[in-house]
Amino acid sequence: MTRNEKAEIISNLEAEFKASEAIVVCDYRGLSVKKLEALRIAAKEQNVKVQVIKNTLAKIALNNSAKDGMELKDTNIFVWGEDQLAVTKVVAKFEEANKDLFKIKTAYIDGEVAPVSKVVALSKMPSRDELIAMLLQVWNAPIQNFTIGLNALKEKKEQSA
Structure with a gap:
């Protein structure tokens, strides 16, 4: 990936992260392509975006959009959108269906880094x-x-x- 491609990805992510009310980072290690596609379909129905992003690019985009403080390690899939409840409902429902392979790690909700318990609580509202x-x-x-x-x-x- 060239430097220009990386800069373009970062600027696109930065714009999307600025517009989003909730960003949830999840571990998807071991998840099949078929199940990942099911997550993407469920998210698309709720106007929620799902993407696997390199941690370094995601960190830069998050910092540039004034949403920093999340610890990014290992393999991550990012789920974000303008509606907090839609994002949390999609993630919590998918985690419940795939307990062993999909886990919520951290989130950025209401202008602060939120624990997993807040994501689960919002999903039940x-x-x-x-x-x-x-x-x-x-x-x-x-x-x-x-x-x-x-x-x-x-x-x-x-x-x-």
Whole structure:
């Protein structure tokens, strides 16, 4: 890889890391190509990016995007995106399905290096769409109960007449 190619990769990663809300670094040693492709497909559905990056290039890109402090060792796969919950859900779900071969190492969330426990906790939170659905159910419940009560009152009056 030439110096210009490396500089181009770093500048692309830097721009993407600046725009992302969450960056998760995972160990993927021993994972088959088929399973890696499954991870990429699951990530793409959630607008999350997955890429194997050399540690030196990733460190430079992270430092240039003001997201430093992560310790990068051994083989790493980087997962990042603009939605924190989507990134954490993709990674946690994949780790659960592939416990022996895929492990979350570290993450950069909310402007700081985050432990694995924070990634797992965020992955269990409901998404924005799920929260909106819950809110709509709460708002809809009194109207449903009122109509059920009116219908029961109507049936009772019809039976007594």
